[in-house]
Amino acid sequence: MFSKLTGWMSADMAIDLGTANTLVYVKGRGIVLNEPSVVAIAEEKGKKKVLAVGDEAKMMLGRTPGYIQAIRPLRDGVIADFEVAEEMIKHFIRKVHNRRSFASPLVIVCVPSGSTAVERRAIQESAESAGARRVFLIEEPMAAAIGAGLPVTEPTGSMVVDIGGGTTEVAVLSLGGIVYSRSVRVGGDKMDEAIIAYIRRNHNLLVGEGSAERIKKEIGSACPPEDGEGRTMEIKGRDLMNGVPKELIISERQIAESLAEPVGAIIEAVKVALEHTAPELAADIVDKGIVLTGGGALLSNLDYVLRHATGLPVSIADDPLSCVALGTGRALEEMPKLKNVLTSMY
Amino acid sequence: MDSTASDPQQTETPAEAPEPAAAAEAAAASEPVPEPEPVSEPMSEPVIGAVAPPAALAVNAGVGATLRSAREGMGKTLPECAKLLRIRQPFLEALEEGRHRDLPGGTYAAGFLRTYAEFLGLDSEEMVRRFREEGAGGFKNRTELTFPSPVSEGRIPGGAVIFLGLILAAVAYGGWYLLSSAETKVTEMVPPLPDRLAGVLNRQASLTGETRPAGEAAKPGEEAMKAKEDVVPPTETEEEKPAAQAPAASEPVKAEAPQVEPPKAEPPKVEPVKAEAVKAEAPKVEPPKAEPPKVEPPKPEAAAATSVSDGKVYGTEYADSRVVLKATGDDCWIQVREVDGSLLMSRLLRRGDSFRVPNRSGLNLMVGNAGSLEVSVDGRKVPALGAAGQVRRDIRLDPDKLAAGG
Numbered sequence: 001m002f003s004k005l006t007g008w009m010s011a012d013m014a015i016d017l018g019t020a021n022t023l024v025y026v027k028g029r030g031i032v033l034n035e036p037s038v039v040a041i042a043e044e045k046g047k048k049k050v051l052a053v054g055d056e057a058k059m060m061l062g063r064t065p066g067y068i069q070a071i072r073p074l075r076d077g078v079i080a081d082f083e084v085a086e087e088m089i090k091h092f093i094r095k096v097h098n099r100r101s102f103a104s105p106l107v108i109v110c111v112p113s114g115s116t117a118v119e120r121r122a123i124q125e126s127a128e129s130a131g132a133r134r135v136f137l138i139e140e141p142m143a144a145a146i147g148a149g150l151p152v153t154e155p156t157g158s159m160v161v162d163i164g165g166g167t168t169e170v171a172v173l174s175l176g177g178i179v180y181s182r183s184v185r186v187g188g189d190k191m192d193e194a195i196i197a198y199i200r201r202n203h204n205l206l207v208g209e210g211s212a213e214r215i216k217k218e219i220g221s222a223c224p225p226e227d228g229e230g231r232t233m234e235i236k237g238r239d240l241m242n243g244v245p246k247e248l249i250i251s252e253r254q255i256a257e258s259l260a261e262p263v264g265a266i267i268e269a270v271k272v273a274l275e276h277t278a279p280e281l282a283a284d285i286v287d288k289g290i291v292l293t294g295g296g297a298l299l300s301n302l303d304y305v306l307r308h309a310t311g312l313p314v315s316i317a318d319d320p321l322s323c324v325a326l327g328t329g330r331a332l333e334e335m336p337k338l339k340n341v342l343t344s345m346y
Numbered sequence: 347m348d349s350t351a352s353d354p355q356q357t358e359t360p361a362e363a364p365e366p367a368a369a370a371e372a373a374a375a376s377e378p379v380p381e382p383e384p385v386s387e388p389m390s391e392p393v394i395g396a397v398a399p400p401a402a403l404a405v406n407a408g409v410g411a412t413l414r415s416a417r418e419g420m421g422k423t424l425p426e427c428a429k430l431l432r433i434r435q436p437f438l439e440a441l442e443e444g445r446h447r448d449l450p451g452g453t454y455a456a457g458f459l460r461t462y463a464e465f466l467g468l469d470s471e472e473m474v475r476r477f478r479e480e481g482a483g484g485f486k487n488r489t490e491l492t493f494p495s496p497v498s499e500g501r502i503p504g505g506a507v508i509f510l511g512l513i514l515a516a517v518a519y520g521g522w523y524l525l526s527s528a529e530t531k532v533t534e535m536v537p538p539l540p541d542r543l544a545g546v547l548n549r550q551a552s553l554t555g556e557t558r559p560a561g562e563a564a565k566p567g568e569e570a571m572k573a574k575e576d577v578v579p580p581t582e583t584e585e586e587k588p589a590a591q592a593p594a595a596s597e598p599v600k601a602e603a604p605q606v607e608p609p610k611a612e613p614p615k616v617e618p619v620k621a622e623a624v625k626a627e628a629p630k631v632e633p634p635k636a637e638p639p640k641v642e643p644p645k646p647e648a649a650a651a652t653s654v655s656d657g658k659v660y661g662t663e664y665a666d667s668r669v670v671l672k673a674t675g676d677d678c679w680i681q682v683r684e685v686d687g688s689l690l691m692s693r694l695l696r697r698g699d700s701f702r703v704p705n706r707s708g709l710n711l712m713v714g715n716a717g718s719l720e721v722s723v724d725g726r727k728v729p730a731l732g733a734a735g736q737v738r739r740d741i742r743l744d745p746d747k748l749a750a751g752g
Binding site: 150152153176312340 | 454
């Protein structure tokens with residue numbers, strides 16, 4: 001009764017706590033915040049203080065002096081640094097909830113389907129100590145499928161592949177539940193790492209995470225171009241041989257080569273999931289195919305590669321980056337109806 | 347290729363699009379694909395294809411037509427496209443022919459269209475946008491999510507119970523209100539009756555030829571109904587005359603009580619004090635009317651009735667009553683028991699209230715305030731039973747004895 005009352009006054013929110021980006025969906029207002037999951041912490045006289053969160057902190061990533069640390073509190077889709085994650089969630093909640101701050105909000109946070117109970121508990125607790133009145137968890141593939149607009153509650157199989165920053169979730173859904181899900185810890189971060197490793201190995205050039213991400217977004221491709229080198233891009237970094245900053249030109253083909261391993265892992269995960277799918281659901285999936293969501297879906301030609309690896313139609317959802325947030329938000333909006341998909345650790 | 351040099355930003359320029367297609371073809375050839383139908387009949391299009399450049403048609407043609415002309419411009423057949431894109435041919439046909447109903451749900455249809463448009467070198471986002479506009483009716487953007495829920499066990503839902511309860515409460519209250527308001531109406535309707543009583547009185551007075559003034563006093567009230575003066579039961583018209591008449595009728599009777607009294611043996615008790623009381627509680631005068639005129643045998647009785655009329659009268663059912671108990675001073679509690687000890691009546695008589703004791707032997711009276719209780723036998727007042735505030739028990743209500751001063 002009382003919680004209902006406060007519910008009217010507070011802005012309930014759905015949080016897609018992603019490895020790369022955190023999106024906040026506020027009930028009735030849509031997605032109001034989309035910022036990188038980065039926190040910059042300054043140490044003043046032995047006390048740690050949050051200096052910046054989000055975009056601002058991301059600019060600091062890899063460029064900090066000794067007393068500042070730019071941290072990404074999430075790794076592989078789960079919380080790696082509990083305290084910093086809590087600070088970040090607190091900051092985001094405060095940012096979107098400033099107007100009606102006297103009532104604490106109800107928060108739905110999504111978690112990777114492959115996360116352990118300990119990891120889920122960590123996410124729920126950090127959201128609670130960040131000032132949430134009540135916290136519910138939703139599994140990422142379910143949120144992604146709802147956000148992509150798949151008919152998840154119908155008696156027909158839907159397959160969704162959500163390629164996030166830290167994890168790739170492959171799931172088959174039907175009748176409002178997850179029939180099979182598989183989570184591999186390969187995502188945008190692994191692709192960045194692969195690019196860094198490739199450039200260092202082949203060009204003796206060390207590039208930062210930010211640069212690697214930029215390269216992936218601009219000329220990244222899941223398969224090499226038919227012939228030629230494809231698009232090219234100038235990259236800057238530090239030469240490992242003589243230690244001076246250097247610039248060189250890298251091509252799409254090289255990046256596609258470097259990305260072969262993470263892409264292969266994603267394909268493998270999809271194939272394994274298909275192998276475990278019941279025949280009736282498999283028949284549905286043959287008809288309608290796989291839907292890609294998450295930032296990884298924007299990697300060019302990934303749908304093409306997946307299509308030819310699986311022989312199924314592969315389509316990319318509308319606005320793949322915000323599918324999970326939209327789905328979580330919809331679970332929030334239609335909470336009485338969709339409460340089956342929400343869980344709580346206690 | 348040349349396109350990469352000229353346009354490094356776009357992967358899927360129209361010129362480049364055939365290349366992945368070719369690669370796909372190669373891939374398709376190398377691995378066995380469970381393609382449902384290698385249809386070979388719709389080969390008629392390629393013949394007339396390649397005539398219209400896609401850009402010309404794309405301006406305002408439908409999405410389907412744009413797709414078809416683009417495909418024909420590329421010189422591909424539907425089965426080829428279906429094989430390359432792994433999208434089933436019926437779906438591609440439905441897309442080209444704009445049959446939205448044959449396509450799977452919204453997301454899938456949009457996804458297929460996006461893939462197909464990209465494959466054909468069209469602007470996929472633009473195509474999807476137009477497709478949505480076209481299919482505003484049949485094409486739903488937002489999937490309806492209804493979770494399968496267990497069949498309800500036929501219990502009445504809580505909401506309905508509360509609703510029904512509210513309705514019942516409202517009906518009950520409404521009924522009570524109606525009934526109670528009807529009651530008040532009865533009391534409102536009462537005042538006219540003293541008028542009738544006055545009429546009766548008047549007639550009796552005129553019959554005896556005495557107490558002329560009483561008749562005169564009643565006159566102002568009667569003027570309105572002079573035509574039917576002899577008709578005793580009052581009609582609606584005279585009922586309209588309000589309570590004002592009642593005091594008018596009854597007051598004069600009292601006012602000239604000194605004159606009327608001696609012959610009638612009216613107790614001299616009925617003084618001005620009462621007259622005021624009468625005025626004050628004029629609307630309450632109903633009891634006298636409740637005791638119908640017909641049970642009123644002798645004149646003194648009638649007079650007693652009027653004199654008593656200023657309070658509630660209990661025991662009116664005992665027509666042969668000889669003893670009347672009346673609270674004159676303060677309120678007075680009385681209890682009357684039968685000879686066998688059973689309770690006949692027990693109540694608090696308010697000032698002015700009276701109780702007509704049945705003409706029965708062996709009745710016992712208990713009185714809480716003997717000083718304020720006036721006892722009259724056959725209309726004659728007898729000495730008070732005690733001092734004010736005195737409690738007396740076991741008084742025999744024997745009229746003769748009381749009259750003798752016992």
